[in-house]
Amino acid sequence: MRIDLTGRTALVTGSTQGIGAAIAAGLARTGARVGINGRDRRRVEEAVERLQGDLPEGDFVPLAADVASDDGAALVVETLPDVDILINNLGIFGAKDPLEITDEEWRRYFEVNVLAAVRLTRAYLPRMTERGWGRIQYICSDSAVAIPAEMIHYGMSKTALLAVARGFAKQAAGTGVTVNSVIAGPTHTRGVEDFVHQLVDRDLPWDEAQRTFMRQYRPQSLLQRLIEPEEIANMVVYLSSDLASATTGGALRVDGGYVDAILP
């Protein structure tokens, strides 16, 4: 299979690091022009420099804006009005005692993880349907279907995104625009690496540390190692391509078998 996204423009929210940066690199590698987004201008510029260093032919558009705010989203849409591939990757997470977490925090999770993606979908979907081609994806998590007691607020936001994806896929029925969600499992990002080192012996080599972490804290994973961000990106790039034209309204798992179900 050959994937060629030459001539397509993509926007990846929250792409200065982690899974978002890997998705941006994957899309650029197949020829797409890619909008790189984060809140901080300097971090966005550094991310673009890093990506450009790895992919000298890549075409990156720096988009420093908080897309969880009306103004930030408007700025992004103004700078990059025609997007063919919208990857709603931005997501925050953190453990909170469900009996202690405040209403304000609940609202923040909804605003950042759900509403930001809905707002951008509303902004970009009409032009995609006019052009008769488009790809929208939402990066979800195993926590959308296996709700952790210490992250009910996060699980709620990711379950909501599954619903949002399914609903917008219906809205886009028959238009040439596909809408899907990708359920990512425990992934090797900087934040997760720090988390692993907090829980298992710091002196262990990384491979051994992550295997110990998986065995002790994530025994339900069939992969028994963390997923590399590029492995999530591969699915996203495929779904962004013409090859995935018959896949819409779905939730596709790249979770290392973490969720104990045949269907999501």
Ligand SMILES: NC(=O)c1ccc[n+]([C@@H]2O[C@H](COP(=O)([O-])OP(=O)(O)OC[C@H]3O[C@@H](n4cnc5c(N)ncnc54)[C@H](OP(=O)(O)O)[C@@H]3O)[C@@H](O)[C@H]2O)c1
């Ligand atoms: N890591 C995992 O194990 C895992 C597992 C399953 C699902 N996921 C999901 O995958 C997605 C990416 O996770 P990750 O771990 O790669 O994230 P991450 O490393 O924490 O990176 C988050 C990115 O979002 C940007 N960002 C944060 N708030 C923003 C805002 N309001 N507007 C614009 N950009 C913002 C950050 O840049 P600035 O700080 O510069 O703004 C950064 O580029 C999330 O949706 C997450 O829920 C992750």
